[in-house]
Amino acid sequence: MPGTQASESFRVNGGARLVGEVHVTGAKNSALKLMAATLLAEGTSTILNVPDIADVDIMAELLTRLGCVVNFDRSQQTVTIAVPAEPGSRADYDLVRKMRASINVLGPLVTRLGHAEVALPGGDAIGSRGLDFHIKGLKELGAEAHSEHGYVIATAPDGLHGASISLDFPSVGATENLMTAAVLAKGMTVIDNAAREPDVVDLGEFLVAMGAVISGLGTSTIIITGVDKLHPATHATLCDRIVAGTWAFAAAITQGDLTIHGARAEHMEIPLDKLVSAGAVVTTTPDGIRVRMDHRPNSVDVATLPYPGFPTDLQPLIILLNAVAEGRSIVTENVFEGRFMFVNELIRLGAHIQVDGHHAAITGVERLSGAPVVATDIRAGAGLVLAGLVSEGVTTVEDGYHIDRGYPGFAQALRSLGAEVTRI
């Protein structure tokens, strides 16, 4: 499995200005959910534009253990999944703990088989990540669901039925699990306060291609009319707006100039607005965007929110931008309360940041100073490598496997843009 060597670090020499072109691959958070959703129909589904990241291998292994035959053609970025008539119904802890998205097999399994046992997931260390909305929603759809001995156990021997579900918070994972469960339920389901993320829309469109009846995708109210059976389908994964956003911030932070092929500006409106407020010049290109920064960034206040708000996954990047910007700023985290661990690492590099609850107050400094730091999650890891680029001297980012979970070929891409970054 590529990129899972926990001992691997990124060694970054400070001082580079990133200039050039990058290509954005398919979205991790879409591809994994699309793969899980193939369980809904017997036969072979094909997912295109799949990124070559460790999490895809983990999902492939999970599906293989459930009886699927999975083939990942890395050169074509294509995954084919042959789903049997009777897949297994238990997803074990050793795999689920490695990746939060494993929980997405819960909805498809319980609705198709009437039984599912899925280990409680691990995933990134970014705060408590409950499953209460998933469980409550499945109950409303007629399942008996509870957690026991580290597993979520859901049963619905007579199948699920439509229901009116209102989420307390527009959770991405709960919206996805409940939508994939409702597609085979009897009758109509309405999910209110649903997540509006492009990843949710992408999954919904794949389900429609499989024969599901869904309206309201991309809005806060998703309406699903259950059907008896779905069929396999082929679907291309949406481009990764978080990876695209990371490159956009990388250009601004290093006072560089990047053309980001595959970036979709309409999925990144608020992050791009913030970059413009910071002084960047953002233009659209025929197949993406170009971000140029000619001076030290201005600081910008930001509060993370569910889509279309500023994404929590780009919060480390805007904290880094503010850490080297002119002036003071406040960044407020509203989605994951534990997501400021990154800040401690940035302080080790000389950033001036004070955290109070879910607010971080940042006073920009001209340059950070290189030191050994540890990646605590995917986005923090990418942020620390970029922090190394605006630090004097050498920065080593340990636990680099986190970065591999979200950014295929990150070091190589950075080198092609003029950075001195190696794997050690």
Ligand code: UD1
């Ligand atoms: C997904 C993304 C993650 C992103 C997040 C928010 C994947 C694999 N991960 O995570 O990168 O940062 O969306 O955009 O797609 N919550 C509950 N109870 C629940 C479910 C969620 O309290 O049953 C809380 C969480 O603790 C968190 C908030 O709701 O505070 C948002 O979580 P959610 O949107 O579900 O995030 P994920 O789907 O886990």
